[in-house]
Amino acid sequence: MIATTTTTALHVEGVVKTFGRTRAVDGVSLTEAQGVIGLLGPNGAGKTTLLRMLATVLAPDAGDLRVLGLDPARADERVEIRRRLGYLPQNPGLYPGFTPFDLVDYVAILKEHTDPTWRRDETRRVLEAVGLEDVMHRKIRTLSGGMKQRVALAAAMLGSPELLVLDEPATGLDPEQRLQLRSLLSASRTVVMSTHNISEVAALCQRVYVVFHGAVHFSGSPADLAGLAAERVWEDDQQDPRAIRSWLTATGTFRHLGDPPAGAAVVDPTLDDGYLLLARRQPGR
Structure with missing residues (x-):
């Protein structure tokens, strides 16, 4: 096994990935040691391509990439990275004729776990962790979409990996399962996840990291992102046409984003407000 003394889980410097004439990832840089890191952005922003590079599925065209202190461009180090990370792709390919137990056990074999007792116990552990203990021996083809997503999540969590790379992990999950997912991920050492759901980031x-057009346009804490809209959010009983965005809230008042008029009832910004303001700054918006 290749040893590493670094504690940096991810080091990405100027990474580029191009498909034909489309630059899907355009000079992205980030460095993270541990914790839960969110990639937020619209469809087509480049989040999935970036995650595929972090998971060693794709190689960057340019830039420097290190995962768990190792270089995925080197075959031996790439194998070691794959031993130590768990990956949930956007569209996980599950064998419909397998059961969840069979599928996760198969992933354990691919990860070179040769002890059948360990594999059985660990397979049960991760399936129970995602709430699939009652269906672990049913064919995957008979399961709901949310159950299939949890099978893929269980496979990613196998062996308590040092790094989890998750592409839209809450897809298809009901509210209770989303809360369970939060509990599972908060106990993990390092997680990088893409999402469209701002509440999950919060x-x-x-x-x-907020990504538009393949590039990072913001990095910081969720509070920092909300803070971009400080003093730029107000509420009123009437819709204000001067606002760049406005919407009716559950309380029946209108929430506005932009430059508040004199005397406006300015309110504390949320993560949604900061993201919307950042999105408005993008070309074509």
Whole structure:
């Protein structure tokens, strides 16, 4: 096994990935040691491509990439990275004729776990952790979409990996399962996850990177992202046409984003407000 003394889970410097004429990832840099890190951005922003590079599925065209202190461009170090990370892709390919138990046990074999007793116990542990103990011996083809997502999540969590790379992990989960997912991820050492759900970032992440057009346009804490809209959010009984965005809240008042008029009832910004303001600064918005 290759030894490493670094505590940096992810080091990405100027990474680029191009498909034809499309630059999906355009000079992304980030360095993180541990915690839950969120990638936030619209469809097509490059989040999935970046995660695939972190999971060693794709190689960058340019830039420097280190995962768990190792270089995925080197074959031996790439194998070692894969032993030590768990990956949930956006569209996990599950064998429909397998049971959840069979599938997770198979992933354990691929990760070179040769002790059948350990594999059996660990497979049961992760399936129970995601709430699939009652269906672990049913065929995957008979399961709901949310159950299939949890099978893939259990496979990613196998062996308590040092790094979890998760692409939209809450897809298909009901509210109770989303809360359970938060509990599972908060106990993990290092997680990098993409999401469209701003509430998941607020609840889970210590750091957030906002990605537009393949590039990082913000990095910081969720509170820092909300702070971008400080003094720029107000509420009123009437909709204000001067606002750049406005919407009716559950309490029946209108929430506005922009430059508040004199005397406006300015309120504390949320993560949604900061993200919307940042999105408005992008070309074409």
